Amino acid sequence: MSGLGRELWFLWRDRAAKVWLLIGCAAAGLAVVFGLTEIAAQRDMIERLKAADEIERAVTTEGHREDWGSAAYYTFHLTYDPPEEFAFAALGLRDASPWKHRVRMLALEGQIHESDAANPDFALTGRFDFAFVAAMIAPLILIMLLHDLRSRERASGRYNLLSATSADVRMLWFSRAAWRVGALTFVLLVPLWIAGFMSGAGASKLFAASLALLAHLLFWWTVIAFVNSRTWTSTVNLTALIGLWLAFAVVAPAAIKASVDAAIGVPEGGDIMLTQREAVNDAWDLPQEATMTPFVERHPDLEPYAEVEGTFEWKWYYAFQQVGDQVAEPLSVAYREGRARRDALAGRLAWLSPPAKLERALQRMAGTDALAALQYEDEVRAFHADLRAFYYPPMFKGEAVTDAALAERPNFEIPAKGR
């Protein structure tokens, strides 16, 4: 029997190892099933929302055609961020950050922070997805598989015999461990690849995710090999390794999060709303020029039509909605940039915690991380700007609402994603 075959035979005969590999496989299998189900449910919901939105928009448009101001006031537009094919593997922030949103022509800052979040008890616990299994559970299983490789032989008195009879002792321990690392990687990746092909995630993404997982497991193998190289007993090994797992997978991420949040401040979200609300409401009592002047600075093409007659005109109303956004803009930009900077710093510090790094990497590939959430927010902002660009000219020029003009109204479209 060859050396490799013998080691495979050992692995097969080790009941505890088989149980742990089975747990790994079951966890990965369940995780991808849950992930696929969740993604399918999100896709279904987007389809239902699109259908409901079409009906709703037809009704409101029909009911408010007297002028462009009313049409804009009553019509909501659906925006959404469909999950990517690979999103099943890492559901990421989609529980906490909105991926569906309705906006209308009013001040955007008053609308964009609305969130349609799921049950908070769920967000508190977190999802059982592949990223969680790969980042948190897989290292523990690897620890259970490898922690007593040498110490077990030592305890049973075979260590010296093995060392003496084996041609290359280092090679012996290496191949014994390698078989286990390989087996764990295999049982984790098979469900991932099956689910990946079912969902149509590209092979390149699956390959990258597999490499990331492999790198993560190699890190843990190194840690375990280091601890195993001490001549401790199995118990001490295991205690030390679980301590290290706690340090890398639990304590380090918590410390990173706390220090990033402390190091980079973001404006209180409530302040953005408050600023915008004060600006919009004050505008009612201000001379109309106070609104129209800053407005035409952004829309010089509308200047010839910016004269407001009487005490109320829709164009003035929408102008102060926009000026409300303009006043809140510095805060809003700081809020956005603060979040982006936090994410960037968290990404750099996550090198201190390989599990966090892996989870972030998988979320990046899945398009479910903070950057993706910011990108969706930008898409909503761009769409809102399109709405303004569509409504302003006919509204300012006092044109009539016609079917032909309404047919040109922008619809939210998902931009091609360069993730």
Next chain:
Amino acid sequence: MSWGSSRVSTIATAEWRLWMRSKSAIAALLAVVLIIAATSVLTAVRFTEERQERAHQQEVAEETFLSQPARHPHRMVHYGHYVFRTPPPLAIIDPGVDSVTGQSIFLEGHRQNTAMFADTRASANVGGFQTLSPASVYKVLIPLLLIALGHGVFVREREARTLAPLLAQGVSGVTLYAGKVLALTALSAALLTPMLIMSLIGVASGEAASVSLAVVAAYGAYLLVWSALIVLMSAALRTRGVVLGCLVFVWLSWSLITPRLAVASASAAEPSPGKLETDYQLKADLRKLGDGHNAADPAFNALKANLLAEYDVDSVEELPINFRGAVAQASEADLTEVMNEYAERRMALEIRQSHHANGFGWLSPTLAVSAASRHLAGVDLETHHRFLREAEAVRFDFVQGLNKSHVEELSYADDIHRNQSAEASRRARISPENWSVLNEFRFQPATADERFGAAKAPISMLTVWLTTLIAVGVFASRRLKP
């Protein structure tokens, strides 16, 4: 009996002496104590600040509303108001849903807004457990320490072949079992001291002593479940490796796997359509009620006919009250009824989901103690729902108060001509005294009784776990073999 109990404590003391002699045990203990201290201090500082900050923001919001100049009453309806959910004192132990739900709501006419700006959305994302609180340290970390120190209590004696002489000397298996459990219990009790201090800080900041101590007791019971399980496994299984493997497996499934499986199961069993989707249905229902901004909407014909009949006049202009105000008032009431119906349905669904998920506490005491802790500390889903309901009450009261002023303080003629000139617009305003319809809002935690009521189910789960494990432990130790 005193003879037996002194033996029990001798056995426990022997166990302690062993731990104190082991360098790795001391190191692990120190590390855990350090983590407890750090998370306790950080969480306490953060939530003490949050409490003050939000209470302050609430006061500022009220002052701002009251200090608004003379305006058309409906403008104030849209100017709106903010309410803040102040965290309860025990959030310093268990922040619960505070960080995943928005802490403030913008209240305005005709709409029920969601709570905005949850911490999780703006803070750094590092996956996994994210933040550590004293609650999560006691739930997840301390059991690992108990496993590391306690798994050997019987196996060690077996390995050293000291179990047979002990039993031969007439020390009963049950006494041995009690002694070992006592050793781990004493360790747990010592580790609970920081939490006890935190709960006393909670009492000092106004929390009821009963719930504060009950939180500590719940974690005490949870650690006792672990102690009983560890000693049982150590007694029942042959080798150290198997004991450790099994305990790590139990820990993995209780604290990492089951809670998330519970979430998956609950969201499959009770799928939630989400607010956006029900909003479409809501909008369709609301359209039937008419637009409260448009007094000419045919939906208000009945109201108009009633008012004309009541005051015995022929046109709305002759009414002694402002018809536009009356329409706003009536439509807000109808609208709110429909919105509340939807909101209640949503909340009932969330509660069903959470009950479903918490039912998995029968499979994982970790889940049971987290539910008990959230309920007792007043940071559970129900508290958030109560916040939403109380916020809605504030919203409805001030909006209807303003609408009442609209009906009584502003004449219909001034109202419909408000857009004719700057002067007409000034006439269509009412004085700021009318803004005092706003009620003061201070979000208070639920009473101790309510919280005990909510925590009944998870507490009984913990009790059943504890009694079962101890019963099995006593049974197994009676037939303890060397």
